[in-house]
Amino acid sequence: MKKSLALKEHSTSLSIMLRVIDCLGLLSAGLLSYWLRFSSLSLDLTYKNVLLLGVLLGAASLSFFGAYRAWRGASFTSEIRCVLSATLTTFLLLIISGFITQSSDLFSRIWVVSWLCTSTATILSYRFLLRKSLGALRAKGFNIRSVIIIGDGELAQQVLERLKQHPEMGLVVKGILSTQDQTTDKHEINSVPFLGTLNDLDKIVKNHKIDQVWIALPMSEVQKMEQVQSALSNTSIVIRMVPDIFGFRLLNQSVTEVAGLPVINISTSHMLEGKNRFLKLIEDKILALLILILISPILISLAIIIKLTSKGPILFKQYRTGANGQDFKVYKFRSMVVHNEEDGKVTQATKGDSRITPIGAFMRRTSLDELPQFINVLQGRMSIVGPRPHALAHNEHYKTLVESYMRRHMVKPGITGWAQVNGFRGETDTIDKMENRVEYDLYYIENWSVWFDLRIIFLTIFKGFIHKNAV
Structure with a gap:
């Protein structure tokens, strides 16, 4: 020791x-x-x-x-x-x-x-x-922490397995304590012994020189949690509680403090934190301004060609859902002939769609129709990298069919995204395609970093603009 x-x-x-x-x-x-x-x-x-x-x-x-x-x-x-x-x-x-x-x-x-x-x-x-x-x-036994786990159920087993899978943490589980009065039928779990019951806690931590006590109990066992805290109130032992949230679909779960209250974040994103929000904002503004300056000749050329080859406006504006569920107008180069949707429905473009103009087909294949969205980025309504915004009607349709679909809207939508560079772009004519796109979007939200954004931008340059799924 x-x-x-x-x-x-x-x-x-x-x-x-x-x-x-x-x-x-x-x-x-x-x-x-x-x-x-x-x-x-x-x-x-x-x-x-x-x-x-x-x-x-x-x-x-x-x-x-x-x-x-x-x-x-x-x-x-x-x-x-x-x-x-x-x-x-x-x-x-x-x-x-x-x-x-x-x-x-x-x-x-x-x-x-x-x-x-x-x-x-x-x-x-x-x-x-x-x-x-x-x-x-x-x-070799240096710089380790001796741990006991309090709990009888699946949660205690999960905690034990996780700690044993990461020996580099230096957390050695000495045993498990049962909250039941009788432990005659309990011997060990994964070679870790049951040391006794909760009533023996004070004696066990002294005999085994325990550094940390991990509570792995259901939320309903408040009295037993208080019993642990009371028994160890006169010691310097670290007490940790593992909340029973393994069954939730989590996004960057963490513990924080709000108004002096301990709060468990079940669903959040790193990019929503203060300094990260600022970094994301600076990244978007600087890159969007530089890119708009660089592509201005392309924007002017496409605008002239669209105006000369078909009747109608140069830009196509459509409401999409942005961060926190707020709707905004997204800008795209018009790639279809001017038409009216029946009953206000949004009919998704398909391959060989007769509404698409010749220049529109080229712009869609190369994603050039989305270049005006850098203006949306400068306006603060979009990010360069993020989940792609869907039409309002598509959101209403899929939010009840695809699990966690609306969590995509925790952050600003993007011009490109992790789903797009992995091939999940274009027409989503099946639930499976949309589920895959959402899965990649949620992975991005959970694992965001500036470096992840730069990686996606780099991949977009080489394989994100032109793709077989684009229509």
């Missing part, structure tokens, strides 16, 4: 040490990049100031993006995203400050880019080594 305590007692010191190492990593990466660029380490005052500012901004950005939280149990992929977000933010702030102070011409762009790459690689490298080292130490 002493070797387990050795690292436990110094967890705060480890966090401070990691902050110091990160600062040294940023500093050394900057010096290394300077030496690679100029074959010298004689920095003038300008470079020294930029180097100091970069280290300070880097430390603040790493802290802001949660680089110093407890990573026990989290994947290395999530840590990579955290570090990449912090380093890119750092150098974006450096560049902005250079433009504001009109000093960007005083230092080398090659050095800045090299510093970005080197610092990111350096920080990720030693964090990977640290993760591996801690994993090896935990395997």
Whole structure:
């Protein structure tokens, strides 16, 4: 037990040490990049100031993006995203400050880019080594937490299986406690023994030197939860409750605090959080403006061709459902002849549809008809990446047929999306096709990150514009 305590007692010191190492990593990466660029380490005052500012901004950005939280149990992929977000933010702030102070011409762009790459690689490298080292130490009994699970049902078994599947977390389950008075017929679950009943809790945690007690009981067992809290009120043991929500379709479940009340988020998205909402907004505005400037010759050319080849307006406007169920007008290049739908119904376009004009068919195959939607992005009604907006009539039709269909509208709809780059676009003439599209949309909402957006945009460029399913 002493070797387990050795690292436990110094967890705060480890966090401070990691902050110091990160600062040294940023500093050394900057010096290394300077030496690679100029074959010298004689920095003038300008470079020294930029180097100091970069280290300070880097430390603040790493802290802001949660680089110093407890990573026990989290994947290395999530840590990579955290570090990449912090380093890119750092150098974006450096560049902005250079433009504001009109000093960007005083230092080398090659050095800045090299510093970005080197610092990111350096920080990720030693964090990977640290993760591996801690994993090896935990395997030998260092830095572990002794856990008992309180519960008799399926939930307790699920908790046990999850913890055993992730030994790198360093959480060792010593036993299970039953809430029933008699345990004569209980021996063990998955080689983990029953240690007794809830009445023996105080004695068991002392005898087995338990660090954490995990409560895996139904929500109705409030009195027994209170009994656990009362029995351990005079100890420093960590008490965790696992809510029985495994049966729910969850989207980024988490625990937060609202008005001083603990709240379990059963359905939410990372991009709805404060800083992520801001990052998404900046991403959309900047990219949409740049793209509109770049594609303006294409927009003008298509507008002229549409006007010359068929009667009617250049743009087609149709109400779609946006974030939080709010309707808005989406813009597209008109690809059909002007016509009226019977009884206000929306008839989905099909292959060989006679209503589609020749230029309209080409625009639909290449997704060029959707380019005006970058205006919707600038208006704040859409995002570049997100679930594709469907016609209002389609929403009414599918919301009762496809499970969790309306959860697509938790976020702004997008010009492109995870479903589209995976081939689920065009006509949805069967329930299965729509279910697949919704499944990919919900995966995107649950796993959103700036890097995921950039990946989807990259895939859209190479395989998202032209697809066999487009009509």
